[in-house]
Amino acid sequence: MTTAEPRAERRPGRLRRMAVDTRPLKHAPYRRLWTSSIVTAMGSQMTAVAVPYQIYQLTNSSGWVGIASFCGLLPLIVFGLWGGAIADTMDRRTLMMLTNTGVAVASLALWVQAALHVDSVALLIVLLMVQQGMFGMNSPARQATIPRLVPAEELAAANALGGTVMSIGSLVGPMLGGALIPITGLSALYLIDACGLVVVLWAVIRLPALPPLGSAPRRAGFGNIAEGFKVGMANSLLAWSFGVDLIAMVFGMPRALFPQLADTTFAHQHLALGWLYAAIPLGSLVGGLLSGTFSRMRRHGLMTIIAVGCWGVAITAFGLTGDLALAVVFLGLGGAADLMSMVFRQSILQTVVTDELKGRMQGVFTVVVAGGPRLADLVHGVGGAALGTRAAITCGGVLVVIGMIALAVLVPGYRDYVAED
Incomplete structure (x- = not known):
């Protein structure tokens, strides 16, 4: 009995260290x-499912899905960078509202447009561009706010x-979206997204004032945006x-091919989609719930490399399988690795950048994080049409x-970076 009791006492401590740090x-x-x-998160992910699905239904082409997503990249870049500069010059709470x-x-x-059955790909792309522009301005302010709300x-x-809460929404949103499309129609997914944003407005209104600090610029001009780029590239x-x-x-995000895979490779189209x-997101959620296993690690550079390498292995395995259950497992493993990578990359930025530059650097971060998948949509959409879906994913x-x-091997400075305590 005396030897068993200490083990029973230690076990909860281990579990707490493994679980997400609250x-x-x-x-x-x-x-x-x-x-x-x-x-x-749930509403936005329903829209993320609805837009490519609607475009694929109108065009029967993964290439158009990729093109539409790529069109959303330009306003994301422009307004993401500009929004980051604005976030350094004005109250971030007001900008988020x-x-x-x-x-x-x-x-x-x-x-x-969905409820009225306009069926215009051009209109869909324009509205997507507007939405991405607004998102591009919002995200830098939101992320730059977090270091003002919690200790370093x-x-x-x-x-x-x-990342965990976004994974919850990203998991439930697509599942609900796939299930609701044949029941309520496509338009309901867009409406749910709009209603969910009311909750966000309530939370933002209740934030404290978040005015600029230190030697923040007074206006968001091109020079201020260029300064953000200069700082980012110099570091x-x-x-x-x-x-x-x-x-x-x-190279590794094949989501533009999901509608075609659901239609041609896997049975039960809506369920597979x-x-x-x-x-x-399911893998990211599991990774987030177990983030205590890695969130306290200080070797952020090496951990990022390992996490992204695991993502690549998982995507390769996904491209090689034609079984839906295995495909979900491999994508889930990739999601857990992606969550780990995001945690360390975001922490690097928030640690090494001063507050008066955080908005602009978060703007660059937003462009990279959100723009990369849109470039991937174009690459995989075109690559899938040329090589076939599974070959494009595997490569x-x-x-x-x-x-x-x-x-x-070639960049030891990044590989060996250790975050300060």
């Missing part, structure tokens, strides 16, 4: 912002919590953290693995 939730402003993200309202209006317009030592945990840690994500997403979109995964091996 310390940031002690801070009420962060807790409200984090909680509201659950609803909006304005841009969340803009995203909601775009979602309502998507609902109207809890940033990695806060990023893991944010090798930031530059390589952006490069790592671009390699992972451009939902599972394919939900698999990566992309192999390129990601090769890229991470090269980075680990």
Whole structure:
């Protein structure tokens, strides 16, 4: 009995260390912002399913799905960079209120066009571009706010919590979307997204004022945006953290091929579509719930390389299988690796950049994180049409693995980076 009791006492401690670190939730402003993200994540992911599905139904082409997503990249780049500069010059709470309202209006317009059966690919692309522009302005302000709401030592945990809640929405949203399309029709998905943004507005309104700090610029001009780029490119840690994500997403994110895979490779089209979109978030959710196993690690550079390498292996395996269950497992493993990579890359940025530059650098981060998958949509859409879906996916995964091996060997400064305590 005496030897068994200490083991029983130690076991809960181990489990707590493995589970997601919830310390940031002690801070009420962060807790409200984090909680509201659950609803909006589900709605936004329903729209992320609805738009490519509607375009594929109108055109019967994965190439058009990729083209439409790529069209959303231009406003994302322009307004992401500009929004990051604005976030350094004005109250970030006010900027989030304005841009969340803009995203909601775009979602309502998507609902109207679907409900009225306009069936115009051009209109869909225009509305997608508007929505992406508003998102591009919102995201830098939101991410730059987090270091003002939690202590520095809890940033990695806060990023893991944010990734976890986004994974919950990204998991439930596609599954609900795939199930609701044949029942309620496509338009309901857009309406749910718009309604969810009301919850986000409530959370943002209750945040404290977040005015600029230190030597922040007074206006968001081209020179201020260029300064953000200059800082990012001059800091090798930031530059390589952006490069790592671009390699992972451009070569390894095959979501543009999901509608075609669901239609031609896997049985039960709507069910398969939902599972394919939900698999990566499901893996991210599991990774987030177990993020205590890695969120306290200090070797952020090496862990990022390992995580992205595992992502590439998982995507390669996904491309080689024709079984839906195995496809979901491999995508799920990739999602867990992607969550780990995001936590460390975001923590690197939030740690090495001062507050008066955080908005602009988060703008660059937003362009990279959200723009990479859109470039991937174009690459995989065209590649899938030329090589076949599974060949394009497999080749992309192999390129990601090769890229991470090269980075680990050739860039020791990034590989050996250790975060300060």
